[in-house]
Amino acid sequence: MNPTIAPPPRSVVITGASGGLGAATARELAVRPEWQVILACRDPARADTLRLGLQRIARHDVLALQLDLATLASIRAFPDALASTGAAPLGALVCNAGVQFVSGRVDTVDGFEATFGVNHLGHFLLTRLLLPRLEQGGVVVVVASDTHDPAQKTGMPDPRFAPAVELARGRETTDDHGLAGRTRYTTSKLCNVLFAYELARRLARADSPRQRSLRVLAVDPGLMPGTGLARDYGPLARLAWSFLLPVATLFGSNIHTVTTSARALARLLHEPADRWPSGIYVSGGAPKRSSAASYVERDALELWTGSSALLGLPDQLERDPPLAPDSP
Numbered sequence: 001m002n003p004t005i006a007p008p009p010r011s012v013v014i015t016g017a018s019g020g021l022g023a024a025t026a027r028e029l030a031v032r033p034e035w036q037v038i039l040a041c042r043d044p045a046r047a048d049t050l051r052l053g054l055q056r057i058a059r060h061d062v063l064a065l066q067l068d069l070a071t072l073a074s075i076r077a078f079p080d081a082l083a084s085t086g087a088a089p090l091g092a093l094v095c096n097a098g099v100q101f102v103s104g105r106v107d108t109v110d111g112f113e114a115t116f117g118v119n120h121l122g123h124f125l126l127t128r129l130l131l132p133r134l135e136q137g138g139v140v141v142v143v144a145s146d147t148h149d150p151a152q153k154t155g156m157p158d159p160r161f162a163p164a165v166e167l168a169r170g171r172e173t174t175d176d177h178g179l180a181g182r183t184r185y186t187t188s189k190l191c192n193v194l195f196a197y198e199l200a201r202r203l204a205r206a207d208s209p210r211q212r213s214l215r216v217l218a219v220d221p222g223l224m225p226g227t228g229l230a231r232d233y234g235p236l237a238r239l240a241w242s243f244l245l246p247v248a249t250l251f252g253s254n255i256h257t258v259t260t261s262a263r264a265l266a267r268l269l270h271e272p273a274d275r276w277p278s279g280i281y282v283s284g285g286a287p288k289r290s291s292a293a294s295y296v297e298r299d300a301l302e303l304w305t306g307s308s309a310l311l312g313l314p315d316q317l318e319r320d321p322p323l324a325p326d327s328p
Contacts, residue, residue, distance in 0.1 A: 009033065009036045010035065010089055010090065010092070011038050011087040012036070012092040014026050014029075016040075016041070016097025018043055021143065021258055022039075024259055025096070026039060032270060033059045035270070036087055037062050038065060038082065039062065039064040040078065042068045051064040060088070070122065071108065072122075079133065083133075090133045091138050092141065094265070095140065097118065097123070099119060100184075113167065116184065119185075120307070121168065128311075128317075132320065132321075135210075136213050138214050139214070140196075140199065140217070141219055141265065142219065147185065147189055158183075159186040161194075164302065165309075190293060192218060193281060193290050194296075194300040195303060195307075200279035203278065204278065208319065211320065214278070215273060215277065215278035217268055217278070220288075
């Protein structure tokens with residue numbers, strides 16, 4: 001191959017791409033010739049506004065597709081919608097969207113507690129549906145958080161892992177809505193890491209060479225003040241999140257601007273695969289050990305099998321379709 005000729009692009013699907021880390025990551029990747037950006041967003045109007053802005057700097061057509069991770073029907077419709085666009089072959093999936101509710105319990109359309117339903121179950125289903133479409137060497141990035149790790153002293157409550165069916169029901173353990181909501185959030189972030197590790201293990205021992213070539217990374221982008229994650233907080237907390245905490249990015253060891261975190265995330269996709277092997281946790285732009293609880297394979301297996309049962313999926317990864325016979 002002539003080294004001056006760029007390889008054909010691959011597409012990257014980014015969930016929650018209409019703002020915050022998702023939009024910033026889309027901006028970082030859109031200017032690179034190897035990536036075609038697919039914005040997967042709940043709000044089509046916001047997604048289209050971003051798409052038009054990115055198209056001015058993008059190397060390829062930027063596409064925006066509707067995806068509501070709180071609605072199973074929307075997730076199940078997404079792969080066919082993606083196929084209908086004629087986008088470049090799928091090379092990466094960035095599971096970025098996330099919610100946190102502290103003013104009271106919220107449920108998804110399908111009756112799951114929404115923090116678990118969106119942050120984990122929605123991405124679990126989307127990943128399972130898109131895995132057969134990921135090209136050789138493709139990457140799944142699961143955006144987690146150091147808040148899943150009590151040892152990090154983030155100020156957030158410790159996660160409370162439980163079987164998937166219990167997390168989906170959202171059983172209350174306190175009358176304090178704020179504490180309950182923050183605990184659900186940290187628990188969902190622990191689920192993100194458990195899921196990433198379990199998926200990496202299953203792909204590593206798959207029969208399919210294509211599946212074995214896929215990588216899965218769990219990523220902590222750090223605390224990013226000013227994003228929409230605090231939209232359910234009270235007025236004073238939102239004020240601090242939007243205007244006071246951003247100053248801390250100058251001093252905090254794991255507090256970053258959205259742009260800094262997006263650049264670190266984008267590097268995982270376009271830097272050599274041997275620098276970012278499958279099944280690792282990345283924080284502060286470098287591999288790092290996650291919480292002790294995230295390495296409990298029994299819990300990861302329970303989360304996988306329980307989530308599969310809740311969604312009506314087989315426990316085992318779907319096999320690759322047989323190769324078509326050569327034409328005569």
